[in-house]
Amino acid sequence: MPDTSEHIVIVGAGAAGLMAAREFARAGKRVTVLEARDRCGGRIHPLPTSRFGYPADGGAEFVHGEAPVTRGLLSEAGLSLQTIEGTRWSFDGTRLSREGRDNPHEAELHAALGDLNDDLTVAEFLRRHFAGDEYAPMRHAIERMVEGYDAADPERASTLALREEWMDGGHHSQGRVVGGYGALIAFLAAECCKHGVVIRLDCAVVAIEESTAVVVRCAGGEAIACDRVILTVPLPLLREIALPQAARELAAAAADIGFGNVIKILLRFSRPWWRGKTGDLADLTFLLSDETIPVWWTQNPSEHPVLTGWFGGPRTAALTGLNRQALIDAGIDSLATIFGLTRDDLERDLVAAEAANWAHDAFARGAYSWATPRTRAAQERLARADGTVLFSGEALYRGRDMGTVEAALASGLETAGLILQR
Ligand SMILES: Cc1cc2nc3c(=O)[nH]c(=O)nc-3n(C[C@H](O)[C@H](O)[C@H](O)COP(=O)(O)OP(=O)(O)OC[C@H]3O[C@@H](n4cnc5c(N)ncnc54)[C@H](O)[C@@H]3O)c2cc1C
Secondary structure, eight states: OOOOSSEEEEEOOSHHHHHHHHHHHHTTOEEEEEOSSSSSOTTOOBOOHHHHSSOOBSSOOEEESOOHHHHHHHHHHTOOEEEOOSEEEEEOSSOEEEOOOOOTTHHHHHHHHHTOOSOOBHHHHHHHHOOSGGGHHHHHHHHHHHHHTTOOOTTTOBHHHHHHHHHTTTOOOEEEETTOHHHHHHHHHHHHHHTTOEEEOSOOEEEEEESSSEEEEETTSOEEEESEEEEOSOHHHHTTSBOOHHHHHHHGGGGGEEEEOEEEEEEEESSOTHHHHSGGGGGEEEEEOSSSSOEEEOOTTSOOOEEEEEEESGGGGGGTTOOHHHHHHHHHHHHHHHHTOOHHHHHHHEEEEEEEEGGGOTTTSSSEEEEOTTHHHHHHHHTOOSSSEEEOSGGGOOSSSTTSHHHHHHHHHHHHHHHHHO
8 A cells, every 4th residue: 555644745846746746656655746837847938939939948948968857757758959050150240150169278277276176266266376467368258158058156056066067068969959958848747637636826935934833834824734745835935935944044055055037038040041141050959248238049950940049147137127138138139240231130930039037937036056065065965855845856965966957856866766765
């Protein structure tokens, strides 16, 4: 007979929450998932196929590196991965050119990184080892990567955590789920339901109380009694939920984990006009620049004529006053400058547009976490599984690609494993 005596409430139906829920339910536990939004997936946010011609991802889009848990799940779900191929370009303010990967100081950088034993922030590392003018382009490229890719602040980001990323130039393999990340979430949610998990949408948790039993309170006034709660909400949301004292003290450790922001803009055109701009842009993948919306990518090798704009890191705060339409306009202006076109040229071909500043999302308050020199110690504290209120989610993952879907899935799996082993 399955052990349904223990009732576990999971707060958040994102990748981590659903992954943990499935594990518990498969082990026979009674599981309720409480989700504030009207959908599952959290920071995985598929947009309607009718708008972009395919299930475009408004949130997470890429599968980074080996991602063993993600790949295992994809194979279970019968979903496949499309590897990204093509060329990277950059715009230096005047002209477009193929992105050069050769850094004349690469050997020095690797030596300095290799010698590092004690962690320090990226900004401090660069000041200490690469302060000269001759290193200015390398410093700029590293800062651009830390801010843009990791959504992190170089003045706080851990050098040790980013060392591997730089060692291979930050270009480990990337792919996309065919059918989008939403297909993976749909599979996980269906698996949960099949194993008896109750998923309650539109249920924003506002407080967790602990006396003889644990009680989870939702914004609508509902109270749910249970034996254990697992919080998988994004880090900034931890501050918005009233917690019992022991859990609140633990949650304070989250201050040592960075949490970055991203602005993502999707523009669908009637034709892939950029291919004709310069013959070589036919297989464009990523385009880097210093424009307001600095990074752009295509759907290559898929044919969808969609350009996605990306701006990550602390400097996104400068655009906080821009609403959705103003962000779309900023994206169009950036593209016009990069390609030497006018707004009218671009708007003539524009079919659909979407933009989100994730800092404004009430149930994310940003995009994803990144490591400071104090993050590993904070994660050790937060990931403890000996209380009745536990923490899980991408920010607690101690592997290489923190802040990813893989990190969330692996963290959910780890939390469930720790409890089930006992
Ligand atoms: C724009 C963007 C692009 C990204 N790109 C990539 C990428 O290309 N590749 C990649 O691997 N990762 C990417 N990520 C990161 C990735 O999406 C996350 O790391 C991952 O999805 C986090 O999963 P999670 O389960 O830990 O958290 P979430 O997905 O945030 O799940 C937590 C859930 O908790 C819910 N919640 C919040 N507050 C409450 C409350 N009070 N009560 C109840 N429920 C609540 C939320 O609504 C959410 O559904 C991106 C993220 C963003 C925002």
